[in-house]
Amino acid sequence: MTDRATHPDHHRADGWRPLLSRLLPWVGLAAAVGVVVWAFWWPGHSGEQVYPRAPRNASDREVPPLHGLWEPKWWGPGTAPAVLLALLAWRYAARVADRLSWRTLLLTSYAVGLGWLCSLALVDGSEGLTRQLGNPYEYLVTAREVTDVPALLDTWQSRMPLYSDGAFPTHVAGHPPAALLFFVGLVRVGLGGDLAASVVVVLVAASTAPAVMVALRALDAEGTARRAAPFLVLAPTAVFAAVSGDAVFAALGAWGIACLALGATAARRGPALAWSALAGLLLGTVVMMSYGLPLLGVVAVAVLLAARSWLPLPVAAASALVVVLGFAAAGWAWWDYYPVLVDRYEEGIAKDRPEDYWRWANLALLFLSAGPLVGAGVAHLLATTREGLRRHRAPLLLAAAGVLMVAAADASGMSKAEVERIWLPFMPWLLVSCALLPERWRRWGLALQLLTALVVQHLFYTVW
Template sequence: MTSTRARLAPWLGLVLALVLVGLAFGLPRWLEWEVASRAPRNASDLEVPPLHGLWHPQLLGPGTVPALLLALLGWRYGPGLAERLPWRRLLLASYAAGLAWLLALALVDGTSGLTRVLGNDYEYLPTAREVDDVGALLRGYVDRIPYAHEDNWPTHVAGHPPGALLFFVLLVRVGLGGDLAAALVVVALAATTALAVLTTLRALDAEDVARRAAPFLVLTPAAVFMAVSADALFAAVAAWGLAALALAATAPGRGALVAWSLLAGLLLGYGSLMSYGLPLLGVVALAVLLAARSWWPLPLAAGTALAVVLGFAAAGFAWWEAYPVLSERYWDGIAADRPASYWLWANLGALLVCAGPLLGAGLAYAAAGARRLSRPAVLLVAAAAVAMAAADLSRMSKAETERIWLLFVPWLTVSLGLLPPAWRRWGLGLQVAGALVVQHLLYTSW
């Protein structure tokens, strides 16, 4: 990469990202476009497309001071600690800081910042409390997806395979079915996502990139949308499935290869029964194997994942039968009121709010220097970008991508670990500042 190209690429990416975000927020208001971001709670509410939320400034909340302290300490000391700490201590510190960051941002709105989402009637938890027969649930799941059914599923239950609902059924049955208890479980699991990505990079001989990316993965602006979002749970399951696949592909012996491959298949197979979008991460799975230069785990991992899906089919839920029915419900509902002329590109604006505007710089730098930068990291970033583009162009995703694309955000964030040192230092400040601004100025629905 020439010095001029290396110098200009991140600036171009950052400027384009900021312009895209500005247009995504501004054009619907300036041109009075009807883009059906969400239904306002009352006439005075101001919608904020491309996000699924409302303008609701709150300059101080219970979590504000802890969030500011974490942001300042993370910006000042995070990069240095990530470079120096022994690996296991780095993982432990990353989990502790990430968990604190998630909780602090959510608690800006008080305890309701943790409970209001999962306790919503459109979400999984209220339905999970009513489930008393899992077998009957699976056998009748597809029938209850259409709006026409007199007892149709709530929005999020209908919009996902039953694996998501069954997770919350499990929480209810072990005594963690309260709004706050379930929220804390989701937060605790969501905070492990960064560790899975770091583990994947190290397994693929990219520990240097993992250490540089760690502060960005931990103090991610996506934490605003992760804290109590079931989609963050799906992202965590997928990330650990990919980490297991990387460990399988680099395993020193046959036994370890088989064990990690089985675990990867179980996690990715069950993950595909939590979210219809998760199979798109198959592109990232192939990138993992390509980066490891080993295809040995593929048959066993893929076979195990398929066995999980077929097991659910034998129990009454066939993924391939459910998805077309969901698609009909989707297009009978709000999707018909969300114009593709806006959302095909505004989806990216929502992503940049979720992942932070520095993502534009990271992706541009990775693209410009793909041949000279860490091969495993570039492959993971490129694969995540391809998967995201497929979701966008297929119109599988149309709005709410600040939540839906949490599957892709951690892998795209790896690109920030490829940026030059000067960019990483002030760029981390930009990322945490963006998270604080979004959390304090907007009422986010996730």
């Protein structure tokens, strides 16, 4: 038998692994920053028109790749609480996440996340919460006009083309009907005002981080969940999530995955089946909210691989089909409407967005919204050893699923610009990678994430 300690190949492997582990996060961070810098620099340098927004007037100071304007604001009503929360989080978040009981940690994560979302939005004053949902391109204005849901579904296809009579606004036409029906429901229960609906969106959005933490703990990765908590709760995604319907999709998708993880790891068959059925209902609903979210099936498969259990698959798939086929029975079949969506997409501003630019600029937007530390976290995955895979199987699989979902969405050509909000459902799973970075990275890396959120919120007018 060959003694491992004296074998020269093992010496070389053991020598390279620590170096690779130290080097790759720096390479990933540098790549993330480099892509962001290039994406901002290229349009002005090349003169290429990349159109992140539809042209409005000559005074607009567009800042591709962001779907927003250059509009620095050095102070706003939310500035002081946002900065204070960032400082406290940088100083204490990791310690608190490690010491609190699990239930208290979840509640604290929700409360802190809610405060982070609201304080950043309120940098722009109260309109920071209300301006987007009250935008006629969004869902809420159309939701107020809906009086007959069956008639709405019957006429849906005729209203999808851009130049049709009674054409839907951009976001309504660009999503399956459950997205609009969510807001129709708010209107029906008296929460259809701009502020009231915005508060509901924020309350739902703040639950995304606890959902991911629940999924990790169910998969026997509570330690990683605790280390991930500060990055999930205080991510720069909050800049774009507080006023975006996509934040609702992200939260429902995350809870669907959490339920699937609970179903896959439940000790008794009854609870396993119940959690799996609930997971399918949530994930089926999310599929009927956004055409891109069947990609969450990638992270669902990662959960089942991590749990080494396929028991939830038929139950979750069947309950998801109940939702999808229920809409089909009502006259709205996902597979019939997706080709119509592609036509509408190419009719609009997407046709003026050059794919060679946006293929990379999308990644820049990802690193602005999820934070540049994600570049370091994802690169660090490449240094995973066999021992690391054994110890961190679940978080590695979830983070890898995040990478695959983003890669597929980017390659599809149906995500050109605006992914700072469109990819919100994928970003929490990428952020799990930050918890796997070495401790020396996590402390100052959290500071970088917090600073990114504050800078983006204060320098740009983001319309989400």
